[in-house]
Every structure is written in C-alpha cells, then in structure tokens.
Amino acid sequence: MTEPTKEVSPYDHQSLSRGAFIKISVVAGVGLTLGVSWRATQTPDLPFSDAAFVPNAYLRIDTDGSITILVDKAEMGQGVSTALPQMIAEELDVPWADVTFEFASAHDAYGMMVTGGSTAVMESWEPLRQAGATARWMLREAAAQRWGISSELLATRDARVCAPDGSELTYASLASEAAKLQAPNKVDVKKPSEFRLIGQSLPRLDVEAKSTGQAVFGIDAGPPDARVAVIARSPVFGGRLRSFDSSAALAIAGVDEVLEVQSGVAVVAKGYIEANAGRDALVLDWDEGDAALFSDEQLYEALRDGAQASGHTVRDDGQAAQILNESSNAISATFRFPYLAHATMEPMNCTAWVREGRCTVWAPTQFANGPAILGGGARQVAADAAGVSVEDTDLHVTFLGGGFGRRAERDFVQEAAELAGKINGPVKVVWSREDDMRHDFYRPASWHELRATLDADGRPEAWEHRMASQSILQRLVPGWIPRPAARFAGKHDPTSTEGASDQPYAIPHVLMTYKRVDLPIPVGFWRSVGHTHTGFVVESFIDELAHKSDHDPYEYRRALLRKHPRHLGVLEAVAEAADWNSRPPEGRGRGIAVVESFGSYVAQVAEVSVQNGVPRVHKVWCAIDCGTVLNPRIVQAQMESGIAYGITAALYGEINIRDGRAVQGNFTDYQMLRIGQMPEVEVLLVPSGDAPGGVGEPGTPPIAPAIANAIFTLTGQRIRTLPIRL
Amino acid sequence: MASFSVNGEHREVDIQASHPLLWVLRERLGLTGTKFGCGIGQCGACTVLVDGAPTRSCQTPVGSVEGSEVTTIEGLAANGLTSVQSAWIEEQVPQCGYCQSGQIVSATALLNARPRPTDEEIDQFMAGNICRCGAYTAIRKAIHRAAELEEDRVSGDEV
The missing domain is CATH 3.30.365.10 (Aldehyde oxidase/xanthine dehydrogenase, molybdopterin binding domain)
Structure with a gap:
C-alpha cells in the first residue's frame, strides 16, 4: 500500500532554495508527510x-x-x-x-x-x-x-x-x-x-507569561502605533468585487483610508472600532458567482452521489465487493459529517510594516517559512504580497491563540503584507469573530457508505467503505508533487482517508474507495484532519458489528487487533481503568473506541447519560501510547484538550452553507464546550518506548465514536450523522 | 473625554463615551493583556473588574465606567502574583493562553464573592469564559488551590 518514497533534488525546482532537500512520502492512509533534512548545523548562515x-x-x-x-x-x-x-x-x-x-x-x-x-x-x-x-x-x-x-x-x-x-x-x-x-x-x-x-513533568516555560497578561500574541504584537484595518470580504465564497463606494466610510471619525485589496476592501483606521464602523458604512457590490446557488442540500447530494459513484480504489484486499454483492444479509450504514470551523480563541490577525524596501511582519503562524514550491511559508507570502524580496522580509512569530490547523494557512499574512505595501506605516489587520468563522478553511464535509458481512463466528468477513469529500491536498498539491505521487494525489487525498484505508482490524476482505468532489467551499486541516471522520466511521461501524453479532465491543476489538500490540496495549489499559466489565451507574452507558493517528495510539471510554434528548459526557478514561513521553503533564493536558475539542464537535459542531455563505458567525450559533460540560478525564500513559509520536491531535478522534457508542447502549440508536441530534 | 482609574492610576482618554472599554484598554492605554475574542460578550476573554465586578469589556461603553476603578490582568499582580495567579502556575493551567487573562479575572471575582466555592459554583460562575483548549479541569483545580492559598495567606497575615 505504500507508494515509493521520492526524494526530490532541490535542483529539479528552480524555486526551491539552495541547500533544501525535501523528502516527500505519500503513504496510503497515513497521509502526506514532509520531512526536510535541511538543518542549521549544515548551514553557515545562522540567524543573527x-x-x-x-x-x-x-x-x-x-x-x-x-x-x-x-x-x-x-x-x-x-x-x-x-x-x-x-x-x-x-x-x-x-x-x-x-x-x-x-x-x-x-x-x-x-x-x-x-x-x-x-x-x-x-x-x-x-x-x-x-x-x-x-x-x-x-x-x-x-x-x-x-x-x-x-x-x-x-x-x-x-x-x-x-x-x-x-x-x-x-x-x-x-x-x-x-x-x-x-x-x-x-x-x-x-x-x-x-x-x-x-x-x-517540567513546568512549562510559557505559563507565567500567560498567567500575568504578558504573553504577546499576534493581536498584541508590532509597533504600538500601528493603525488597524478590517477587510470587507465577499460574503459568498469565491465572489468578486464589482465596485464599492467609500464616501460614507471615509466620513467616519478615525477612518483614514479605504482601498481595494486582493481579498476585498480594506478600511484603515485609528483603531478596531473605527475600522469596523467604516466597514459597516461601505457600499459594496459583489458578483457573487456560482457559489451563491450552493447550499447544504447541494452539498450532501454531491457527496452522496460521489460516494455511490465509482471512486478511486484506495485499498482492495481480497474479494470484498463480490462477497457483499452476493450476500443477502450484509449490514450497511451511511455516515455524514458537516463542515467545521476551527474557532481559535484569537481571531485571525497579522501586523506588517513596509519601509525603505524592507517588510517586517508579526504573525501568529503555523507555517513561518517554507520553499516556494509548497506555496511558500508566511515569509514568502508576505514578501510577494508586499512586493519585496524574501531576503528583505523579516517575519517574527508570536504566540498563537490557538491554531488547530487554521494558522497553517497564510491568507491573513497575505492581507497584512499587501496592505502594508500600499500604505504608509505599520498596519494590523484584525478579523472579527464573524470574519473568522465565515472565512475559514473548514474541515471538509464528507459522506461514507459502509457495508459488511460477518462470518459464522460473527467476525467481519468483508468490509466496504465508500467515501466522498473535498480534497484538502488538491489546493496545496498540484504543480509540485512529484510522480508517481501526482497520479495518486489527483484522485485520492490521503489526508481524507487516513484512518479508514489503514484501519487495523483483521478482516480478510477490505475494499475502500475515495471520490474527490470539488465544491466551492474552502477546506483545510482541522485538528486530527481525516481522523475526525474516519475514526468515527470505523469505530462506530465495528461497534455496530460487535453488537449485531452479540459480542462485547471491547472483546470484539481485542480479538480483531491481535496483530497490533500498540492498539491492544491502550485498549486493554483503558478497559481496565474504566472497569469495563462492571455495570455503569444507573442511567449511564459506556462506549469505547481506539484510534491510531499521528504516530500515537489512543483508546477512550466515555461514560454518558441522555436526558430529554441531550447527551452529557460525565467521565472519560483515556489511554495513550505516544512512544516516548517527553513531558507527562503536557501529554495529559493535550489529551484533555483533544477530548474537549472532540466533544465540542460531536455535540455542537456544524457549519451550514446557505446560498454560498457560512451561516454560523459567532459563539451564539457555533457553540463551544463550556466548563460545566467538561467531563472528568482520567489519562493513562502507556509508553511503549518507541520514538515519540504526536500528542496535539491524537486525543481528538476516539471521543466522538466513544460517546456515540455509549449512547447506543442507552437508547438503541446508532449515531451516523454529526453533530449528535437525538 | 472618558475619565476613570485603571489599575490604581487615574486615566483620561479623549474618546466617545460609546467606545467599548476593551479597545480603550488595548489600543489607547497599551494594556493588551485583556483579549478580544467574540465582540459580543459570549466568550469572556475580555473580562476585567469594574469596581470589583467581573465585566465583559467588549460590551462595556467606556462612558459607563466614568469614575470607576477598572482592574485588568496587568493590575492584579501589582504587588506580586495573586493567589489565583500562583495557583494557575502551580496547576500549569494555560495552554494557548489566550483566554487565560479573562479566566483569571473571573476566578478572582468568584473567590472574592465565594472564598470556598464548590465545583457547581465554579461551573456556574465560570460558564461565561470559553477555553477552546479545554483546560477546564485544570481551571477548576486551580480555583480550589487558589482558595487554599488565599486562606493560608490570610491566616499567615493574622499570625
């Protein structure tokens, strides 16, 4: 299943800086990994x-x-x-x-x-x-x-x-x-x-600054006299500006300038409130384009059609299709997931200043520097937008008030640098919460059709997974990905199928297909990426098969994971901690899930109740094997964090599209988990001693299926659409 | 002209009375510890104390604090770390940290009103402060710890 690793000589690509040596590996189901062996010790050219x-x-x-x-x-x-x-x-x-x-x-x-x-x-x-x-x-x-x-x-x-x-x-x-x-x-x-x-568990080096208001985030950075800009962007994705009238905006006290920029119309003012008032006073005429005809109905129809069409075969072990087509009692289930916004606490922002041919940028970015063939990091993007060379661009990285993948994009950096190139003095572009939520690169919506047959012992014999979604990589990949990966990437997006194409259960016949569906909504990396939906699908469906064949869902998984010691290690640890075989307290149910992602293995048990149709997560047991543990307290915090992020998505998370616009705009209609809903979390570290795996994302994927599987034990209802609506 | 006290210092700012306090603090007074999160009083990142009461500064016209005493995160530690801040560090609460100024100010107000809060009281009082990193368990622990530290501090003073 592994495509050959391709090493790209820097000299194949003019735009790749001298000395860079990029190793690109595309591994089915694991995603695209970029490793750059281009290290400080090998360059005489150190930062000053x-x-x-x-x-x-x-x-x-x-x-x-x-x-x-x-x-x-x-x-x-x-x-x-x-x-x-x-x-x-x-x-x-x-x-x-x-x-x-x-x-x-x-x-x-x-x-x-x-x-x-x-x-x-x-x-x-x-x-x-x-x-x-x-x-x-x-x-x-x-x-x-x-x-x-x-x-x-x-x-x-x-x-x-x-x-x-x-x-x-x-x-x-x-x-x-x-x-x-x-x-x-x-x-x-x-x-x-x-x-x-x-x-x-050494104390974090950033905690005191963050407990005294001294930590400098992007929104706090740069010269204190920087002017503030807000930008009016097309309300419809992909819309274009036809014309605008700025006279009323310019009449507002504190508004200095109004000018067209690539992403819309920028209002530059003394401060944020003045800039916002100026934006409200703009008269804007947008050509909304075709996306204005696109709403949720079209979205899910396109995804459903995609999943049912013949997609790219990602995995085909055995004769799954034949067995399923000949079977009269196949078990089937259809899963559907919405777009999700990242909703970092700190809205997007960036500060830039162009003077005497030099561009200085202060950016809360996850992608500060990178070669042009990858679209360039924030520094390259800023240089291009400001019209100066990359050598004349200094980019300072600040604390990030949350990232979750959103700040790997460079749109907010482009805006600030472009504007700084056009006006005098430093400028800070600040997004409102509504800007942030309605102009995100969303977790792609997706559609999954599953079928399985069971053998005489109730174990899965054939498993088919047909999936459709937009591709995240498609926007980032074409043009630079080397053969043979290009052929592969056009039809397939490993960051969409990761966790499903490589699902670990011992099943003799497995078929997975992926259909890329192109839609007008921007999509991007969202904490744990493909695993946000594939983890849910695999762990819900395997749970369903266990119940259908009268097996305990924990023992069923165990039996099918015999050849995966690290999965087994966390699964057994979490079952023991949760005392899986004991009866849950009256009115509560327990669900279990195990997902490997980003080099780490995480199993969780969620204890849930449902009252008046509202699920509540009371307790979560979480076992992680992240190889070598660098700092146990940080790993524990990341597990709690990933669980909170996953519960938020499972219970509330949905961006609806209506007439080409994102409907939700603030925390009133895009709810966040609050302190009263946070379950008690018990984290068990099960280090295997291997090299360290990731911890920022792997806590997220198992929680939603663990909750859904717990709800099934209470209500008999299978959850196949998120967010959970009972 | 708005006239009020911030962290014990008298300030006068030439600005409309309707201007939100948050942006006066951040942009006119250089106090950037107080954060902008949602602009509609839903997330609590902008929480400050106005005459001791926790207040969402993004929804507070500066005219309404005329003559009042405003305390921001920067003002809490004027005489060394407070019990709440010490507890926050001890429990290693912050992750990204962006919401933490608001969390700490809210927790300070809670402990002023309820020196020994229960979990339920914490959940109720802190419900207006979102932490997207989900550091809630540590926040709860740190509030209990701050209550202990404050008790020790007060009994220490008495001795």
Missing part, C-alpha cells in the same frame, strides 16, 4: 545573534550564563515552547531553571518552519538532541583545552564541566572559547536510561 557561543540555530549561551533556546515551531498551546527546550536542555546538561526561550524568526537555517500533523516533537527529536549534545561536546572540549587534559575524562552537569579532581568550569566561562571550536559532525546522544529531564 550577539551571544558569545552560538553553536547552531537553536541555542545561544552567553558569558553571563544565560541559555536561550530558539523554538522554531509554533506554540499554540500544545507545549512546544517547553518540549523542544526540554530536549536541548537534556543533552546540554543545564538546569531547567536556567533555560529561557525565544521564538525563532523565519529563517532558512530552520528549513521548513511548519507546525502541523502533530509532528513538532517527532521531527525535532533527533536534530534538537543533536544540537544540545553538539554544544555540550564543544564546551567540554573547550574545558579540556584550558585544563590541558583529555575531554574523555570530563563530565558535565548543571551547566558546568567537571574534572576528575573536582575542579569545575561554568559554561558561561567557556562560552567564548567553545565558540572558536569547529563543531563536530555528529555526536552521541544520551541513552533513555541517562535521561534526567526528558520524561519529567
């Missing part, structure tokens, strides 16, 4: 620093003893500004209390600066430990030279090099000498048994 010792782009040690770690990933709550420094501090042998961090500005030394797919820790695991270990090697070498003894005899601890006779030198005192040494190519990193910081 006046610190005494800058062994690589990730680390600065100064003569005053300060240790600054540069974080090249986006901190959106998932804890990278702690986890990444934790790896370096481990290898460097410095006390945690001495470590501070800064966000790296966009720079080629970091290669692809993209934070998504729960990859931050996975991708950083080797290079950052190597970065720390290299620096420690150089400091030890500097001490050896000063003392005139072999470095083999020297140990390091607490930011000091220690000699056998008990004498010590601080890293601060060695920084200038270490800086003169040649960095080694590769040094040994610690064995897990030697870890002192990795595996500890």
